[in-house]
Amino acid sequence: MTRTGTVLDRIVERTSADLAERRRRVPEGALRAQAHEQAPPVPLVPALRADRVSVIAEVKRGSPSRGLFAPEADAAAVAMDYLAGGAAALSVLTDEPFFHGSLKDLAVVARLAHASPGPVPVLRKDFLLDPYQIVEARAHGADAVLLIVAVLDRWQLAELLGVTWELGMEALVEVHDESELATAVEAGARVIGINNRDLRTFTVDLTVSERLAPLVPADRVVVAESGIHSVADVERLARAGIDAILVGEALMMAPDRRAIVQALGSVEVVRCRGS
Numbered sequence: 001m002t003r004t005g006t007v008l009d010r011i012v013e014r015t016s017a018d019l020a021e022r023r024r025r026v027p028e029g030a031l032r033a034q035a036h037e038q039a040p041p042v043p044l045v046p047a048l049r050a051d052r053v054s055v056i057a058e059v060k061r062g063s064p065s066r067g068l069f070a071p072e073a074d075a076a077a078v079a080m081d082y083l084a085g086g087a088a089a090l091s092v093l094t095d096e097p098f099f100h101g102s103l104k105d106l107a108v109v110a111r112l113a114h115a116s117p118g119p120v121p122v123l124r125k126d127f128l129l130d131p132y133q134i135v136e137a138r139a140h141g142a143d144a145v146l147l148i149v150a151v152l153d154r155w156q157l158a159e160l161l162g163v164t165w166e167l168g169m170e171a172l173v174e175v176h177d178e179s180e181l182a183t184a185v186e187a188g189a190r191v192i193g194i195n196n197r198d199l200r201t202f203t204v205d206l207t208v209s210e211r212l213a214p215l216v217p218a219d220r221v222v223v224a225e226s227g228i229h230s231v232a233d234v235e236r237l238a239r240a241g242i243d244a245i246l247v248g249e250a251l252m253m254a255p256d257r258r259a260i261v262q263a264l265g266s267v268e269v270v271r272c273r274g275s
């Protein structure tokens, strides 16, 4: 699998191996105690329902497809810019081997986001395969987690959603095609992320969101993810009925991060999805 599989296969394999090691170092009980010391999670769903497109701004230093594009970025400084630009939520990549993130980044960003006037929810972005990682997210201040349908079977998805909700958090459930979307909707996902990037080939195509968003029931929140760079991109996605966008690279690379968050978040939501 390592030699013939996709990058996604390698990431999942590596994540499982690292997980075993982390579990030995910090037993789940200790992590749960740390999770219970946190202030209650900031709700994600209301943060993403607004008249303008909600921006989930991501702290991201690099990726397997794009390399290391912001290796020196200071997570706290980036988060401050995002908050000043009016980001509705923040996302922090915590995967180390492939995305150069960390749980430390998550904790730093969560502290800032929660201290801002009108606390902003923070999402842990990683390849979550096991309940341990959800508890770990909460213990480091996350209000929400990413669950990727492509790497989970439907029982795992149900279990991870259950653990997320039990801890008072929310899940962004990521899909890339019609069948994954059906799985997410049936599992009861309240926030559905449509990834424009195919995690197997890394091809980015905004028409994926345009095709799938109209199929999402109106009572769920839809987030278009990846490959979003301009106000024109957001306008196009808004016409397809999305509520929010998740943007990483374009924000990290912008000379004025505050201004671009503000600009992308100025587009009006178009309520055109049926039930």
Ligand SMILES: O=P(O)(O)OC[C@@H](O)[C@@H](O)c1c[nH]c2ccccc12
Pocket (backbone or CB within 6 Å): 058, 060, 125, 126, 127, 148, 174, 195, 225, 226, 227, 228, 246, 247, 248, 249, 250
């Ligand atoms: O940097 P971009 O193209 O704006 O993409 C952000 C985000 O959507 C992307 O980081 C992402 C979406 N789903 C993921 C799953 C794992 C890791 C990363 C991701």
